């Protein structure tokens with residue numbers, strides 16, 4: 006059972022973590038290792054490190070643990086002999102799928118598909134989900150350009166040479182402060198930190214400004230509307246200039262809330278406008294819900310909060326979904342086999358684990374609970390912000406996603422360190438943001454513990 | 467226990483497979499689905515489809531099943547409560563590694579590292595293994611250019627804009643007929659089929675000709691040496707012209723044997739020469755052993771057959787290794803944290819399964835057995851080739867990797883279909899090659915069954 010409170014016995018990282026880090030550093034760079042984890046003893050919302058320190062985990066493996074550590078329903082999946090073969094024999098899923106795979110997908114991924122979508126492709130991580138989703142958009146763009154004709158011999162031949170017309174000069178429009186992954190295509194859409202990008206060649210694809218909302222939203226409605234309009238105009242500009250430059254935009258890719266970039270929300274108004282622009286220009290809209298999906302926002306997909314008129318063309322997922330993949334509208338579906346393909350294209354054992362996660366979400370009404378705890382979390386953050394206005398600002402969040410800004414990166418890192426030493430594990434993002442990413446099973450009692458430690462930390466600042 | 471022989475009851479795909487394919491096709495493109503598999507009943511070297519057909523599997527999920535289906539030692543790992551937490555809680559491995567992760571890596575990946583290498587990075591699939599290995603090469607190249615200075619402010623800033631100098635114009639030299647994966651960077655190194663590449667924008671990186679060996683090798687020694695020399699000269703040319711074009715080559719990437727491209731072997735002479743050229747030009751050499759590693763060739767890494775003077779700078783793996791990842795020489799190691807990174811960077815549960823695979827390989831001396839069965843397989847293929855010289859040519863192979871050419875794609879697909887209907891599952895590659903990829907537990911008795919069905923199929927052609 007879950008511990009009732011954090012318990013810190015050593016500095017973190019403690020002596021055992023430090024020894025293990027020294028050993029691992031002989032094998033690979035370990036500069037970003039926080040501490041080593043005793044995954045056997047971690048339970049629910051608490052992570053236990055190898056020195057026996059018990060921390061309330063509000064970062065949860067970069068937002069990728071849906072129900073908590075060693076959740077009984079996941080354990081049940083793992084110990085049920087019926088599932089053994091799925092774990093023992095990872096298939097080449099695109100060629101040799103397991104029995105009843107359509108039904109498995111229907112009961113899992115399609116049961117939570119964004120409204121209006123009935124197509125889904127599994128993948129293995131967030132990056133390949135984005136890369137292959139882009140392929141859907143590129144193929145759709147070129148199909149439309151060909152107007153029903155098959156590809157020419159020249160296209161077929163030049164495609165093997167990396168040159169046009171087979172490998173066309175198409176681009177994807179992304180946003181400043183976006184993050185979509187680390188493989189070359191996904192990385193070209195990412196603009197957060199130089200450590201992600203420096204020294205790596207990149208296609209020179211365009212990007213536009215993502216709105217910077219001012220908080221509290223009620224107070225700055227006019228400014229925020231103007232910001233939306235300014236950013237949407239820039240999107241149109243960039244689409245037009247990419248076309249003039251001979252590198253037309255086939256897809257606009259964005260997170261529904263920029264996470265790595267500093268928990269930057271966009272308004273429904275902005276996303277509705279973005280969809281309008283995409284539709285007017287016959288450009289695919291990709292919403293990357295890798296970090297925001299799977300109920301994190303209190304709705305299953307964060308973009309449900311936007312009330313878009315039509316489904317986005319492509320919705321990517323991973324992390325808390327346990328499997329990667331993407332949903333797509335029928336126009337994005339490849340018309341030939343083997344185009345969206347690789348050896349594994351995911352892992353059915355992760356889909357089986359997802360089934361348990363979705364069952365628990367439904368049975369325990371975790372979306373409602375997450376929406377509710379999210380509101381409470383913001384109350385707590387606002388109270389702290391009101392008490393320490395020189396330290397905290399821009400408290401914001403939805404469901405299990407919450408964030409607050411510190412004056413600068415240094416003070417942000419300082420409070421994160423203080424929280425850790427008091428038994429609360431949180432993350433960071435952007436240049437000065439503290440990032441909270443809880444499970445869907447977090448309760449008000451956990452937030453009370455967080456509030457207590459937060460105030461203690463703030464007092465020491 | 468493993469069936470004693472194939473047993474085919476229906477056409478393949480049979481009625482159940484066809485129904486399931488129709489259902490799955492409502493959700494995604496299923497053009498390359500061969501048949502649906504009953505993974506519970508598949509055992510050892512035999513795959514059982516949902517219609518109850520039992521096939522000797524000589525393709526093994528695109529060469530990704532090391533020991534056979536439902537191997538008892540894998541089942542033991544899965545049912546051992548000690549391993550439960552590793553399966554239940556997938557960590558963000560770069561930040562929160564499990565206890566004793568260095569020791570786990572030492573006992574698994576490092577215990578089979580290419581000679582002279584003691585650095586390894588886990589990844590989740592072949593494509594991200596290649597993509598991140600390339601990053602090691604890019605960083606090393608730029609570090610050398612900087613001569614110890616830190617990156618400039620301009621480099622740091624432009625890296626976020628996808629433009630030089632932060633995202634430099636560097637390239638990777640690959641080879642015609644190569645295949646390295648489906649994400650943008652890995653795909654730019656791939657030149658096999660248009661379905662992999664058409665319509666997808668690509669960096670315009672250079673590639674050279676991979677030698678086409680003539681068989682039997684003893685007979686064509688002079689021609690093959692001349693071919694090696696010609697191809698190596700072309701590599702030098704391409705490196706020089708890329709430099710002149712302002713897009714210098716930071717890395718030469720190649721499979722030690724081109725698989726998708728048609729099971730194209732290169733000689734030790736060629737690879738030794740390639741390493742010389744790389745070293746003379748301070749270019750990293752990446753050997754992509756995703757399909758050829760894990761004992762497939764009868765040695766643990768196929769490139770061990772080349773007797774290279776020094777270890778390759780980067781060696782990528784996936785498939786039969788169960789986890790992706792890459793080995794690297796110390797000069798390829800990132801000097802800052804978070805540069806070779808993503809949320810999961812692999813999955814420790816796959817490393818635990820790999821441990822069992824490596825134990826069995828060692829205990830049962832499977833490398834020796836694989837080398838031996840490989841020799842027998844070539845005898846069988848040569849005998850068939852000698853009997854049917856108008857149908858078969860260029861029998862070639864090493865260990866569990868074997869191939870033979872048919873006159874054209876049509877006859878190749880025909881014999882593959884005939885073999886399937888006789889209970890043998892094989893693969894294809896190149897334009898007219900039949901590709902065999904067995905487990906490491908294949909025995910001579912299995913090859914006798916294959917030989918019997920092969921001759922029956924050839925008789926019908």
Ligand code: FES
Pocket residue numbers: 129130131132133134188590591592593594595649
């Ligand atoms: S790129 Fe997604 S798992 Fe490798």
